[in-house]
Amino acid sequence: MTGLTTMPFGDAAIMIAGGAEAGARERVRAVGRALERRMPHGVTELVAGLDSLLIRFDPLRTRAESIEDVIRLLDETTGVDNTVSSTAGRTFTIPVVFDAGAGPDLEPVASELEQSVDDLVAAVTGTMFNVVLLAAGMAPMMEGGRFDRPVRRGTQPRTNVPAGSIMLAGQNAIIQPFPGPTGWRVIGRTPHVVVDIAREDAAAILPGDRIRYRAVSRDEAERIGAAFLSPDDGPMGSDR
Template sequence: MRLRRCGTDAVLVEVDSLGEVSAVRAAVRAAELPDLVELVPAARTVLISVRPGTGLGPVRRVLGEVDLSRPAEIRSREVRIPVHYDGPDLDLVARTAGMTAAEVVALHSGTEYEVAFCGFAPGFGYLVGLPEALRQPRLDSPRTKVPAGSVAIAGEFTAAYPRATPGGWRLLGRTDATLFDARREVPALLAPGDRVRFEVAG
C-alpha cells in the first residue's frame, strides 16, 4: 500500500489489485469516520478526502490496520436490473465461449456481481464477479455509439451503459432501468460496494 497526499485534506491510496481496493474501501467505510467527505475507489486506487482542517490522522490510523487480504464486512445494497437479452453480440459471445446463447444468458443472469468502482461516464459501474467462461476481450473495432441501457461484458467486468457513448464492450442485451438521472437525490443507480443481479426481463 502506497499513500500519496492530495492537497491538505485528501490522500490517494495505491494498491495492486481490485481485491485490495475493496479491502481499503470496506475498512474505511466500516470505520465510520465522522469527517469523511468522499471515498472514491478505482481500479488500483482509493481517493479519501476529509473535511477541511480536520486532518488525515484518523484515516492514516485506519489504513495502518487494513488487512489487504481480507475485506472488512460491511452491509451492502442489492440492486436488481431487468435485462432483455437480445444484444447484437450475444451470438458472438456464445460462439467464443463454446456455449449456446441460452447458456450465456443463464450464466450471466445467474451470477451475483459487485460494483468495484464507477467511472468512464456518470453512473457507469464496473461490476466484478463475471464467470471465467464469459470473460472475453473487447471488440476489435469499437462502436461509435453504444445505445443507453446496453448490458455488456469486457475482460473481467460486466456493466450497463447509462447513456449512449462510444464503446468496445460486447453487448449481451439492454435494460430499461434508469442508471443515471441528475434530477434524483442520488443520481446514480449503482454505487461501489452494491451487489447487482441481472434478471431476464419478461
C-alpha cells in the same frame, strides 16, 4: 510500495495499479477511498478502474512526485476497508432484453465462449454480481462472473452505445448509464434508468450492492418503461 505501482500517464496524470500479489486490487480501492476523503492539493479528478486508479492533477499547482509521496504514505498506512457505503448490501434484480438488437455482441460472445446464446444468458442471469466501483458517468462496475474463460474486449470500440446497455469484459459486467463509446461487449439492455443527474441520489446503484439480471421480452421491457431503478426491497421495487 507494497503491492502497488505508479506510472506517469501523460504530463498531468498518474496511474496506480495493483500488482500480482493477493489483496493488491483491494489496496488500490482503499487508497482511492482515502484520496476521495481528502483530495491532495492540485488533484483534479480520480478515475477508478477495477484494479487501477487514474489520478489527474494540475501541473501548475503540484508535481507528480508530490502525489507519489502521498500515494506511498497512504499505501503504507491505509488499511483495507471493504465498507464502501452506508447502503452496502442492497440487492437489485434488473430486467434485461437479451437479443441481437439490444445486445449486438451477444452471439459473438457466446461463440467465443463456445456455448449457445441461451447458455450465455443462463450464465449471466444465474450469477449474483457484486458492484465494486462506480466508473465514468457513475457506471456501476461489477465482478463475479463465472464464464469458462474471460470475455475479450471488442477489437473495434463502439462509438455510441445506448443507455442501459449491459456489457461484459473479463469476468466483469457494467451498465452504461448514458449513451457513449465503449470497448466492452454489449449483450443486452435494461429499460431502467440507473443514473439520473436531476436527482439528489443520482446513482441508483452504489459500490457494495449486489446485482442479478432477469431476462425479459421486448414487450415486458416496454411495459416496465424507463423508471429509475430501485432495490428489490425498495418502495417501488424493480419490476421483478
